[in-house]
Amino acid sequence: MFSSRLPAALEPNDFTRILQAKKAAGAKILDLTQSNPTHAGFSYDFLQRDGICTRIRGRYEPSAQGMQSAREAIGRYYLENGHGRIAGDDLFLTASTSEAYSFLLKLLTEPGDEVLLPAPSYPLFDFLANLESVTPVRYALQLEESGHWRIDFKSLEMMISSLTRAIVVVSPNNPTGSYMTAEELSLLNQLCTTHEIALIVDEVFLDYIKSGSLKKTFSAISNNDALTFTLSGFSKILALPQAKLSWIHVGGPEPIKEGAKHRLEFIADTYLSVSSMIQQATAPLLGVQQDIQQQILARIEVNERALKSWTDLEHCPDTCHREGGWYAILELPGEITDEECCLELLEQHSLIVHPGFFYDFAENNRIVISLICPEKEFGQGLAILQGYLDSRSPK
Template identity: 40%
Template sequence: MVSKRKDFMFSDRIRNLGISDEENELTRIKREKETQSIPVLDLMASNPTLVGLEFPINILSHNLDKSFWSKYNPDPKGLPQTREAISSSYRTRNLEINPEDLILTASTSEAYSFIFKLLANPNDEILIPAPGYPLFPFLAELENISLKEYSLTFSPESKEWNYSLEEVKRQISSRTKLVLLVSPANPTGSVMRKEDWKEWLDWSEKTGIVLVLDEVFADYTNLFTDKSSHFYPVTDSAPVFVLNGISKMLALPQMKLSWIHVQGNPSFKKQALSGLEIISDSFLSVNSPIQTMLPELLPWKSMVQNRILNRIKRNVMFAQERFAEISRLTWTYSDAGWYGMIQIQNSDLSSEEWAEKILSEKNVYLHPGDWYGFPETETVLIVSLIAEEETFSAAAEKLADIFL
């Protein structure tokens, strides 16, 4: 007699991330409108290839037609000529980075996963900023690592969210292995300035807690002032990993190339690079074509970024002008990154309820601040600043209409 088959059991990590047939209400409303062919103005469009900001296709085609990448001869750290090209590109920022201190990955998400594998055991703890990027809980859960948030501090005068080492110190425990920083941050635009780094690096060296800096938006700062001043830390003593990639730098998310810059004292750096090389060699996930093409693509960086910067500037200026006359709304852009924030004053609804209402009534899609860890006392909506200008202005008019 054959016993009845039990339901298949998925891993705890997947169940913890919410595997189910359910979807949140905002996603349901959006899907329903798409099914009914109702046009939705997407104010969360963050993929440059879908909003008219793609890398020049003729340059990609020209390099893909070449035959020099047809042979496969992988290097776990990434091809030497690719790492040399990345190192050379940093010289425009007056940074000297040894190509041997770089590890290539297929994305910054993969870079995080490599670092988590390298440094953290199951149930070890990492600290993440709040408000912050909502992908971190997924990445940590997939590695069986515990998360704890540390709060960014809000300045009412400057309307900026700032990093605070004191907030981090209040949250660390004996299980804390890593502190994640994103500068410029998504979505707050928070930055780590030159004057901030000394105390952070001294603390990291003293405690042995590793700092991981994600600077994928580093090229999109200081559009209107010089106050943001994101700064790249250079150290030969504190354990630091810096992440970047071409998804934002070259508007090439589809080409899948990022990197880790390993820093620290010689002993730590040697062991970290060796460990990352073992991890990378187990996956070899970075494709050869993009590695061999990169030296030919990097010279186009300024042209690509100028188009994106001009888009952001025009959308910010439109938002500032349109929302200035609406007393219930406070528009914030911290002069860094791709995102702006709309704060709703004296609201009886949560940010998620507002996002659902706006999508239902005005066919405008944006994200609620709840998803990014904003305090419940703050009713915040998140908007992408690289949305096409016609879409952005039309959506802003609809938002103004609902709050006037």
């Protein structure tokens, strides 16, 4: 009776079952993966400032692409952050980045087509693809000796088939924190042009470059060499996932770009999913982005420093190099696997960390934690992790 686009089994896995039982028993859970900024003790006083009002106007003026004033404000965000000038007319507002993916997969694919996704990366992609009857195919990111995660172009080219419709790049990637380089973009443009496929660049973490980094990051908004869709939104830029405002910027050569915009307009007009209230608040909210971003960057810096002094200790994991984003990857010492580590930490110590397999790491000895956890909990979580690793290390 139900669609095969849904997972065959929706029952909770072992991890969720243990967590539910712990919560039901009233256990105090420490969550080292907390990445919901609204649960992480940041000050949202900036929402009280003048001009950030959410009024419902008496007259509803539906607009498929979204209100012009909101799109112009997003254009200013890119300009003021040094990423160049865009036309508000090339933007389409959506309720979330996930919805933006669903619009793009409707635009670009037939059922059974394929979309190329990085591995390791954001775990929701498989569901987003499957719900559009599209097959997710993974290409590899490789950890280079320099400590940087880079696209493995051999793996990427091998995965391109006659069914491939798009390549997704996440910059900076969740959880590796790696930014797309100009050289990578140039190779991606060549591949997309040769195979007539689109490039989708997810930049939700773009602003969270590692403090003190001299690296010059860039947005894909000015890429016109291949049909390019650049995604971002308020869930990370303003740490307001509840605001439900994201967008797609369309770039690329004509006439394919105009063809894409026409069709996207049809899709967006069918749903009209973005609330007028948030569109009216878009410009004033973007005006105070620094307020929350500075708090988050400061938190990440403090937690990363604590992590660095901790990983220098005996029996502690190595961390992978991070260029940006909100996450840290830990390499477990010895023979401990990510799965047993996560289950044992939860069962024995009520501590949550994410196993690498959530993100499709090739190796089974990596775990992922969030760097935006409140500092005190972060320190407590690391101490528990250390006790666990000590107990597992050969005497």
